[in-house]
Amino acid sequence: MSLKKINRLKEFKKFLITKYIFLNGIISIVVLGLILTFLVYNSFKFFASYPIFDFLGGKQWDPTGEPEKFGLLPLMAGSALVSFGAIVIAIPLGIGTALYLGELAPRIVRETVKPIIEILASIPSVVIGFIGMTLLSGIIKDTFQLNTGLTALTGSIMLAFMSLPTIISISEDAINAVPSSYRFASTALGATKWQTAYKTVLPAASSGIVAATMLGLGRVIGETMTVLMVTGNSPRLIFSLLQPVRTITGTIAAEMGETVQGGIHYSSLFAIGLMLFLITFFINYLADKFVNKTR
């Protein structure tokens, strides 16, 4: 009888432990669900009182004007412009470095360079933003003879470097995953090391490299402090890399402090946060598809 009792107690304990571990196991699903719920919940007031087409198609972002305007387009254009510039710069740098490290570099070079790239990943974005403000913006201003060096291009250059650790490490994984037999076959046919890298390894690793680029893009779109500090923060609808812009992330960070809690401006920042969440979610989802394709 008492043995039975002990056994039952043991069973109960095991049941509790298993349930507890399971709850921890699904935490990521719970958190993602909560994030989505609270973004929707807090942006509800905005969507209820502001016409959705004026939001999605509006060309002006002027939350303190009379009447206030919450047009998404200038912020979208700002984010798109900065991210586009950053990715255009980051792709050759990232893939070039990954190819060099993966295929050509001697082992000692590879072992020294990799930690340096890991260091880049750990430099806080506010420090990168500070460097961009003080060093790069001056260079941009003088080079292009502008009134201000705080432009979309300044943001693009800084963000390009910030996305490199992601792009390089995942591209290199993809390059390393290409079977050696491919390289041997190519070399046996008389190809040089470079021809092998360019014509055999690169195509074979292509879906991993696409995934790397997309994850880099996700990082770039979501980056906040650096763009807030170096892109000049002007929410106008423009399409030039040499002018100040305002991104979605920069708008949230810059304006949340000035809003009245529960007001429409407050709610509108959650609405653009929701847009940002959906965009990055979609990009990461696509990247994951490509990563799985490589395996």
Next chain:
Amino acid sequence: MIMNISGKVNKKRIIQNVFHAILLLISLIVIVFVLGIIIYLIVKGGSALTWDFLTQPPSGGMKEGGISTVIIGTLYLVLGTLVFSLPIGIFSAIYLHEYARKNRLTKIIRLSIVNMAGVPSVVFGLFGLGFFVIFLNIGRSVIAGSLTLALLILPIIITTTEEALKTVPDTYRHASLALGATKWQTIMKIVLPQAMPGIITGAVLGIGRAAGETAPILFTAAAFYQPNLPKSVFSQVMALPYHLYVLVTQVADAPDEKKWGTALVLLLIVLFFASIATAIRTRARLRRRN
């Protein structure tokens, strides 16, 4: 004919060398950028790192004094972040590696972790504001900021812990179970101790990340100017990354040496934790090889 072939080979070699040089140059650009930032910060901020700067609280509207309470504020936040994220992250990894079956749910969990790692930090900030600060009514505080940062580093903790669990050989588990230990005892007494270096690496990486983040604490914890340390965990707190942002963009004519000094201290703290993580990892790799 022979001339022709050797000409072709020569051309091939030249092309090879040119592209080799281009790739080398590209890699050099990246390295120069990273080392350039670090050296520049050391040169500019080195002279600001006086004993007074590190041990005095800020004063005179942040134009005077040091950053002692700001450094401690960041340590509070980081400590809080670990307290919240480590247990949940470790058990989440234990579930994935020791308990989960290969089914749809596990696939969704893994996809969620990847996606959580990709959520922009400012969105975590928004969530922290909406959920912890307002909905749970914790208010802008060390607690709310730590909870927000904890969510941000959770994917790091989960993935590094799971990698560590993978390195523990199954024979250890079997031996423990064969001696009559329960699964729980096996995990707590055999598997976790073996996986500890990897778990610590993840924790240290998480610390580095949490210490440098600004956007998540912007609306959940960071005080603009508050020379004294917080009275309790329910008070706001100054933190290094936000302090740097404020000095650079919000305080008119803040002294340059304060800005560079703050930036350098922040960088050194983050690099310190990053190098610990690298050191532990390298040691574990060497030990496994021997």
